[in-house]
Amino acid sequence: xxxxxDNLSNYFIYLFIIHFGFxxxxxxxxxxxxxxxxxxxxxxxxxxxxxxxxxIVYLLWSVLSICLxxxxxxxxxxxxxxxxxxxxxxxxxxxxxxIQVVLIGGGIDSTAVTWWMEPAYLISFLVYLxxxxxxxxxxxxxxxxxxxxxxxxxxxxxxxxxxxxNFVFYFFxxxxxxxxxxxxxxxxxxxxxxxxxxxLTLGLAIKNILxxxxxxxxxxxxxxxxxxYDYQLQQSAAxxxxxxxxxxxxxxxxxxxxxxxxxxxxxxxxxxxxMQDEFDLKIHTGxxxxxxxxxxxxxxxxxxxxxxxxxxxxTEKTSLEMFDLTTLMGNILQNAMEAAVQAAGPKIRVxxxxxxxxxxxxxxxxxxxxxxxxxxxxxxxxxxxxxHGFGLKNIAAAVRKYHGEYYMESVVxxxxxxxxxxxxxxxxxxxKENRV
Amino acid sequence: xxxxxxxxxxxWRDKIKxxxxxxxxxxxxxxxxxxYDSGRDFIENTDADLLFLDIELAEGxxxxxxxxxxVDSGSQCKICxxxxxxxxxxxxxxxxxxxxxDKKYLEEIDEALDSFFKTKLQERIIYCKDTDGIRIKIxxxxxLLVETSGRKLRYLMLDGREHFCEGRISxxxxxxxxxxxxxxxxxxxxxxxxxxxxxxxxxxxxxxxRIAIGRVHGREFKKxxxxxxxxxxD
Numbered sequence: 001x002x003x004x005x006d007n008l009s010n011y012f013i014y015l016f017i018i019h020f021g022f023x024x025x026x027x028x029x030x031x032x033x034x035x036x037x038x039x040x041x042x043x044x045x046x047x048x049x050x051x052x053x054x055x056i057v058y059l060l061w062s063v064l065s066i067c068l069x070x071x072x073x074x075x076x077x078x079x080x081x082x083x084x085x086x087x088x089x090x091x092x093x094x095x096x097x098x099i100q101v102v103l104i105g106g107g108i109d110s111t112a113v114t115w116w117m118e119p120a121y122l123i124s125f126l127v128y129l130x131x132x133x134x135x136x137x138x139x140x141x142x143x144x145x146x147x148x149x150x151x152x153x154x155x156x157x158x159x160x161x162x163x164x165x166n167f168v169f170y171f172f173x174x175x176x177x178x179x180x181x182x183x184x185x186x187x188x189x190x191x192x193x194x195x196x197x198x199x200l201t202l203g204l205a206i207k208n209i210l211x212x213x214x215x216x217x218x219x220x221x222x223x224x225x226x227x228x229y230d231y232q233l234q235q236s237a238a239x240x241x242x243x244x245x246x247x248x249x250x251x252x253x254x255x256x257x258x259x260x261x262x263x264x265x266x267x268x269x270x271x272x273x274x275m276q277d278e279f280d281l282k283i284h285t286g287x288x289x290x291x292x293x294x295x296x297x298x299x300x301x302x303x304x305x306x307x308x309x310x311x312x313x314x315t316e317k318t319s320l321e322m323f324d325l326t327t328l329m330g331n332i333l334q335n336a337m338e339a340a341v342q343a344a345g346p347k348i349r350v351x352x353x354x355x356x357x358x359x360x361x362x363x364x365x366x367x368x369x370x371x372x373x374x375x376x377x378x379x380x381x382x383x384x385x386x387x388h389g390f391g392l393k394n395i396a397a398a399v400r401k402y403h404g405e406y407y408m409e410s411v412v413x414x415x416x417x418x419x420x421x422x423x424x425x426x427x428x429x430x431x432k433e434n435r436v
Numbered sequence: 437x438x439x440x441x442x443x444x445x446x447x448w449r450d451k452i453k454x455x456x457x458x459x460x461x462x463x464x465x466x467x468x469x470x471x472y473d474s475g476r477d478f479i480e481n482t483d484a485d486l487l488f489l490d491i492e493l494a495e496g497x498x499x500x501x502x503x504x505x506x507v508d509s510g511s512q513c514k515i516c517x518x519x520x521x522x523x524x525x526x527x528x529x530x531x532x533x534x535x536x537x538d539k540k541y542l543e544e545i546d547e548a549l550d551s552f553f554k555t556k557l558q559e560r561i562i563y564c565k566d567t568d569g570i571r572i573k574i575x576x577x578x579x580l581l582v583e584t585s586g587r588k589l590r591y592l593m594l595d596g597r598e599h600f601c602e603g604r605i606s607x608x609x610x611x612x613x614x615x616x617x618x619x620x621x622x623x624x625x626x627x628x629x630x631x632x633x634x635x636x637x638x639x640x641x642x643x644x645x646r647i648a649i650g651r652v653h654g655r656e657f658k659k660x661x662x663x664x665x666x667x668x669x670d
Binding site for chain 2 (some may be wrong): 354355356424
């Protein structure tokens with residue numbers, strides 16, 4: 001029975017780590033999940049029957065059960081489960097040592113599984129739970145986001161500790177009569193320290209990711225700011241050129257007027273009128289900052305022959321800070337532009353809907369062909385896979401910051417495939433004076 | 437359906453009227469379209485469902501003031517302001533109207549009308565047989581929720597009336613879902629319009645009733661509720 005309890009505890013810990021740490025979801029198919037449980041139980045039964053704890057059986061059942069239970073690429077699951085088996089083994093060893101030191105004073109010399117070892121799983125589980133709550137959930141970074149080299153480093157770190165402690169523990173077991181309580185206390189503390197150092201390494205890896213993330217956000221913000229600044233410069237240069245030409249225009253007009261050529265005068269004025277019209281901001285939404293962003297993309301869209309339309313007005317500024325509004329709208333419109341140019345009749349539509357408590361922003365763009373709404377497709381639909389996907393993450397982060405909601409879907413409008421992102425931002429989430 | 441237009445310039449008035457008329461003809465919507473040349477004439481009877489209102493009217497009339505009067509009178513009338521670009525850039529958008537329509541782009545009227553008729557989604561009546569076999573009318577606008585009650589369905593209206601009808605909740609959910617109703621759990625269908633607040637676990641209806649959201653429905657509910665909020669003012 002002990003073997004079955006052992007397998008069960010391990011199984012639940014695997015499920016916990018993979019689901020919450022690596023963010024993999026169980027398969028939808030219940031047969032697979034049933035088979036996964038069955039394999040785990042039958043491995044336990046095998047161990048009970050032969051009263052053995054064969055490492056091969058252990059490896060087999062854990063890899064097989066995990067591959068059957070979760071939905072992911074197969075080779076990824078195989079590596080993941082094998083590595084996980086090794087790592088949980090390390091932590092379990094530590095937990096067992098902790099119990100042994102406290103309960104028995106280090107006097108047990110056996111490799112067999114016994115009942116008193118079972119609470120070790122509880123300790124291990126507490127370690128994982130602590131890591132999950134204090135590191136992953138708090139920072140919104142999970143094991144799946146952590147770079148491979150860090151994961152490997154943690155594995156190796158754990159392995160080195162394990163080898164070291166096995167020797168020390170062996171020595172203790174042999175000679176425990178010679179030592180007093182203080183030696184056990186030191187041993188206890190150092191093992192707890194080993195666990196803590198794994199915790200710290202993970203924390204560092206997460207810090208690293210967080211700062212990367214922030215860096216990327218800043219970079220994308222700076223890039224967009226620079227683009228808009230260039231556009232403004234260009235506009236102001238055009239205005240200055242126009243002003244310079246104004247004298248000439250006046251001269252021509254005076255000449256035409258003195259010759260009483262009213263038709264020509266009218267025509268000429270119309271031409272100048274159209275020229276000055278170019279400098280105007282074309283889009284007025286009621287939010288000055290949003291106007292700057294939208295007008296910039298309007299200008300870009302015109303260059304690419306994309307039909308760009310904005311519908312709706314705001315009676316008050318959005319509650320978003322400059323940085324967030326630029327990141328949010330910049331990323332959305334950038335993605336929309338990139339997708340729309342590939343469509344037959346490229347167009348982008350921005351809708352602003354203001355309600356009492358929330359502001360809704362809906363951006364739709366035409367796409368080359370009907371898009372699959374699955375996340376996988378969104379990630380791979382671009383040639384530039386390296387930079388894509390971050391845009392979406394930045395969008396998600398900005399929306400989350402203001403306690404908003406967003407949804408992406410593909411819709412068919414008048415027989416045309418469109419991609420649509422809808423965002424809701426609660427009004428006045430942040431006091432107005434904070435607005436840059 | 438009564439749609440009014442208040443615009444002092446005859447050219448625009450005719451153009452807008454023609455655009456609205458064409459839309460209603462194309463979509464086969466019975467509507468009375470009445471055009472006024474001043475706000476004073478309109479304000480006499482504000483029972484319109486939708487109003488296209490110019491902001492700068494002749495004789496110093498101000499569209500914003502007229503709009504405020506309409507809102508104060510408790511009218512349910514939705515207002516679409518008519519603007520011309522230059523003027524709006526100067527003034528800003530002071531009143532939260534249903535739409536601001538740029539006179540340069542009158543095709544925006546179609547979009548506004550589309551959205552407007554969507555808000556009329558629940559203005560319809562369904563019929564069902566009550567326990568005595570009598571056919572009764574239920575106005576979707578006043579229907580708060582549908583709940584299973586033994587082997588029957590209980591239709592609870594906003595005013596507190598209730599009807600017990602035959603039927604299965606899954607069928608009712610299917611029939612009602614295009615009209616802004618959502619089955620939040622096994623035994624409840626609610627009118628999304630009357631949700632006061634919601635989080636991931638439960639909703640609070642405007643009569644204070646709390647209903648837990650079924651686990652399987654949570655994500656879908658969030659999305660449906662989002663769409664509903666986007667289309668309709670709370």
